[in-house]
Amino acid sequence: MPAPRPVSTPRRNPVAQIVERFPFMIVDGALATELERHGCDLNDPLWSARVLRDAPEVIRQVHRAYFEAGADCAITASYQATREGFMRAGLEAGEAEALIGRSVTLAKEARDAFWTQHASERRPRPLVAASVGPYGAYLADGSEYRGYADLDIDRAGLADFHRARLERLLAAEPDLLAVETLPALDEALAIADLLATAPVPAWVTFSARDEGHISDGTPIEACGEALDGLPGIAAIGINCTALAHIESLVTRLRRVTELPIIVYPNSGEAYDPETKSWHAGCAHALAPCDLADGLPRWLAAGASAIGGCCRTGPDDIEALALARQARMPG
Template identity: 60%
Template sequence: MNSTLPSLLAEQGLVILDGALATELESRGADLKDPLWSARLLIERPELIREVHLDYFRAGADVATTASYQASFEGFARRGIGFDEAAALMRLSVQLAAEARDAFWAEPANRVGRHRPLVAASVGPYGAMLADGSEYRGYPGVTRAQLAAFHRPRLEVLAASGADLLACETLPGLDEALAIASLLPALALPAWISFSCRDGEHVSQGERFADCVAALDGLPGVAAVGLNCTAPQHVPALVAAAQARTRLPIVVYPNSGEQWDGVAKCWHGVRDAEDFAAQALRWQRGGARLIGGCCRTGPGEIRALRAAVLAAG
């Protein structure tokens, strides 16, 4: 029997997500200096995407998040790619993750102590299409109706692609979350919604994270709510705020803790998989039920997280 997010949560208590896709692809030699970012490899090196998904499953991930974050009809159109081909590339992102999942699950040893993993189709924010970093600032001049019109066609393609759920991620503000939530009932596929946060209290656009979480509580199709692409030191306060305002499972997948230097175009700081896993256990004790990593986390962090969860019982 295939797994679902509710069944995994019921049986395991904690669902382990994967880590970063783009920065992991870069670490394997991929050139992502392109507005399409990791979606560029759907065209040029799809086999590398499949390989990373498989490595995350082997490391212990219960969910693969697809390479569709930056995949939008508008973004592909700027590269001369028409609607039908763009839709096919979006479906390919799900196919690659599903192929990796099926290859992992075909090995009997991988089934010991595990449930069949899920595939979450990544839905990046409007700001990802702009490719100017505005998913970390917001775009208050864009209306909720405009945001819904932007997201609808891609959501329809991804919802019909064979994914198990949608990962609507790195949203900077509430209007975009509500625009997406308004579309979910027609899609018949559950979604988690996660915000980028600038500190321990506010999402990137400035609203209080607790208010954003509360506004999504109980909306049809919203299966979990939380944060991603956020500094890990902010996570405990954000999880506590969410716990007080929602009955939904809380999803958490922050960055590694390193800092991006936009001038030098490099990361600074220390990356420590064991420390990341130790922090993740604290987030779990605080109430998070889906935990993984975002930028600069990789299979090492996910492997350490799964080992820590098993050791903690």
């Protein structure tokens, strides 16, 4: 029988606090897309985490651009930032840990500078969510989109992998954690155990392969049921997934949880994993063509927070902000 989870003092839920006051919370868009537009080369196993070392000021600029567009939350550049990954790239352990902490610091600096000039506006003070990418992101082998059935790692091993990075990210004092693109429920539960007594909560989002299952084939309802009510879980949802699947996934999640549901899908372009390239055009004839197009459907299905993942940018977030403004009284 598994050991009981420790009971912690209830923490404030920053996602719920925003959606109580506004029609929905706006998450930012893709970091990598914007870094590439600023001239950064991400053809590296570290992906956007490489820029933490090479051009941290560009990351700060991208965060600021999303705040200017209307985002209520910045997701940090730590998705692929792990001590193991940085050390594999030749850095010392201390340097790796400093870069992981820098990811939060850069987003907080961008947020604080922005809010100094915009605090009088009718919008929430933006949050900083420290990104916690999956084990598969560290492997850089695509397993965050298929699961770990072919790998020799169990829930205890996944917890061991995530523990040190979680401690370093929490030490930098983000507003919450963005545990994202998980392909497997076991990984979510391993992280949830580690966060049971953490000082801030986390949202947990899965990558999904169709309208009812996450990437390893687990029904999305099983994920919602397993995470609902656990200490430290602020929201549940889906990210890095095709627009066509979002409405059904949200509907299924809403049946099993009252937690805020957060979605930040891809742009609508289709990704070819063989050539590692994107192709324009909606992947499904009935799918929304962009975030703003899908917004009414996703809200009606029960979504609470909406943003963008791969290939989305500030223009997409601005469209969401304008749509929210139109829904606000007065």
